[in-house]
Amino acid sequence: MSDxxxxxxxxDLRARNTFGVSARAPLLLELDEAARLADALAALPxxxxxxxxxxxxxxxxxxxxxxxxSLRAASLRILAEDGAYAIVRADAGADWHGFVxxxxxxxxxxxxxxxxxxxxxxxxxxxNIGAYGVEVREFVHAVEALEPATGRSRxxxxxxxxxxxxxxxxxxxxxxxxxxxVEFRLSRTPAVRIDYAGVREALAADGLAAPTxxxxxxxxxxxxxxxxxxxxxxxxxxxxxKNPIVPLAQxxxxxxxxxxxxxxxxxxxxxxKLSAAWLIDACGWKGHRDGDAGVSTQHALVLVNHGAAxxxxxxxxxxxxxxxxxxxxxxxxxxxxxxxxxxx
Numbered sequence: 001m002s003d004x005x006x007x008x009x010x011x012d013l014r015a016r017n018t019f020g021v022s023a024r025a026p027l028l029l030e031l032d033e034a035a036r037l038a039d040a041l042a043a044l045p046x047x048x049x050x051x052x053x054x055x056x057x058x059x060x061x062x063x064x065x066x067x068x069x070s071l072r073a074a075s076l077r078i079l080a081e082d083g084a085y086a087i088v089r090a091d092a093g094a095d096w097h098g099f100v101x102x103x104x105x106x107x108x109x110x111x112x113x114x115x116x117x118x119x120x121x122x123x124x125x126x127x128n129i130g131a132y133g134v135e136v137r138e139f140v141h142a143v144e145a146l147e148p149a150t151g152r153s154r155x156x157x158x159x160x161x162x163x164x165x166x167x168x169x170x171x172x173x174x175x176x177x178x179x180x181x182v183e184f185r186l187s188r189t190p191a192v193r194i195d196y197a198g199v200r201e202a203l204a205a206d207g208l209a210a211p212t213x214x215x216x217x218x219x220x221x222x223x224x225x226x227x228x229x230x231x232x233x234x235x236x237x238x239x240x241x242k243n244p245i246v247p248l249a250q251x252x253x254x255x256x257x258x259x260x261x262x263x264x265x266x267x268x269x270x271x272x273k274l275s276a277a278w279l280i281d282a283c284g285w286k287g288h289r290d291g292d293a294g295v296s297t298q299h300a301l302v303l304v305n306h307g308a309a310x311x312x313x314x315x316x317x318x319x320x321x322x323x324x325x326x327x328x329x330x331x332x333x334x335x336x337x338x339x340x341x342x343x344x
Contacts, residue, residue, distance in 0.1 A: 002043075004036040005029055011068065017055035018118060019303075020235030021311040023341070025050075025068040034073050034091065034144075034180040038151045041069075049148070050340060051178055053092070053120035056237055057127055061311040062341020071122060071180065076102050079183065087141055088184045092122025096129075104214055108186040110139055112217040113193055116224045118231065118238065122179040126170040127336070128163045132220055133196035137163035141185040145170070145177040153180075165267065166242050166336060192216050198223050229296050235305030236296065240318060241276040241333045248272055254329060258282070276325075276333055277301045283324045293317045315342055 011028030014020060031040050041049070048066035052058075074094040079087045086108055090099050100115050113134035123129070124136045125143050140158045147154055154177070162169040170177055190213050194200050202219040203211045211219075229236055243264070246254075251272035255263050261282075262275035280286070281300040288295045292309035294317070296302035303314055322333040335344055 002036070002040070004033045005031040005040045005043075007043075013052075013055075013060065013064075013068065016052060016070075017058060017060055018231035018235060018237050019055075019059055019305050019311065019314065020231075021060050021305060021309065021314065023060035023311065024063050026064075027067040028070065029067055030070045030072055032072050034071060034146075037071075037146050037178065037180060038148075038153075041146075041148055049175070051122075053123040054095070054118055056118035056231070057123060057336065058338040058340055059237065059311050059314060059335075060340050061315045064340055069178070071120075071178075073180075078106070081188070083188065085185055085187055088186055089181055090121040090184070091181050092120060092179050094121040096121055096124060100217070103184075103186055104217055107188060109188070109190050109192075109213045110134075110186050111136070111184075112213045113196070113199070113220055115217045115220045121182050125161055125163060125182055126168055126179060127166055128168050130166070132199050132223075133193055135163075135165075137161075139184045139186060141183040143170075143179055144181040144183070145179045147177055149176070165245070165273075227299050228302060229298055229304060234296075235307075235309075236302050237337045239276075239299075239301040239336055240303045241280070241301055241322070242336050243273045243276045244279075244331050244333060245271050245273050246331060250330070254331075274331060279325045279329055279331060279333075280321055283321070283328055285321050285324070288317075290317055295321070311341065315339060319344075 008028040011025045013023040013025055029040055044067050050064045050068045052068050052070050071093045073091040075091050076094060077089055079089050096119050097116050099121055100111050103111055113132040117129050117131060125140055129136050143156045143161050145154050192211055192213055194203055199219055202223060245266050248270050251263050255261055261278055264273040266272045277300045285295045286300040287297040292306040293313040294304050294306055296304050303318060325331055325333050
């Protein structure tokens with residue numbers, strides 16, 4: 001025990017994951033000062049370590065095998081600026097949505113399309129979060145992380161982070177680094193990105209000829225609230241499946257057979273991204289319920305816990321959904337959330 005951290009044995013994690021499923025950690029380490037991370041880890045018994053942020057992008061299909069780490073430092077500050085851009089540093093434990101609001105309050109623009117995404121700043125580069133035509137990799141300047149195996153603190157450039165579609169170095173080498181802070185390069189020019197369907201229509205309905213970043217922020221929040229269930233009201237982790245990326249020929253064949261299937265640009269000219277929500281809805285899953293494990297009536301991508309579902313039950317439902325999409329369309333779905341206590 002230290003003034004910088006607290007350890008709880010047999011910690012209940014139900015309130016620490018947005019699915020609201022029961023799970024228990026052998027040890028929970030809550031750390032207030034990232035500078036003491038190496039010391040805190042040295043005080044833990046050897047074994048697996050799960051870094052837990054807001055619990056909004058994981059499913060406890062079982063109990064974690066080892067200790068759970070919660071980074072609580074949440075400071076935000078401007079490190080440098082040249083008049084056109086500023087470098088902002090945010091601790092990993094800062095609330096993501098609160099951070100996006102903070103950037104607007106400080107005249108820093110670009111991330112308003114990423115408003116209301118649940119979770120912490122530290123999770124943002126790991127998942128390379130994205131919404132409404134914007135991905136966080138566009139703004140990441142550097143990531144500060146600890147390498148537990150060596151005890152070294154590292155500062156990785158955006159290129160070193162290898163950020164891709166819902167992917168990163170931190171996700172591919174999951175246990176190699178613990179993200180402690182993220183630096184962002186943000187513009188002082190209030191340009192907006194409103195070409196994504198939904199955002200454009202919401203702003204047009206207001207009759208705004210030149211919408212501000214603050215108005216885009218509000219529109220995105222309203223859109224997310226209208227389409228996605230509130231985890232405070234019903235357990236969920238937002239979109240459960242990634243939009244699948246398939247070869248161009250396969251996308252064209254599916255679009256020919258199903259003209260209403262939304263098809264988006266892929267990672268290159270030889271690929272396309274398909275709407276996972278449309279595929280799932282076409283298989284009849286939207287609003288489905290099996291006990292307390294179900295699919296949202298608002299959005300086919302969202303699995304929900306109606307109250308007492310276990311993580312194992314939600315995972316089983318996700319597997320059934322993926323199997324039905326594969327059987328009907330020949331498309332493999334992959335989960336967005338990290339699955340703890342089992343595997344996909």
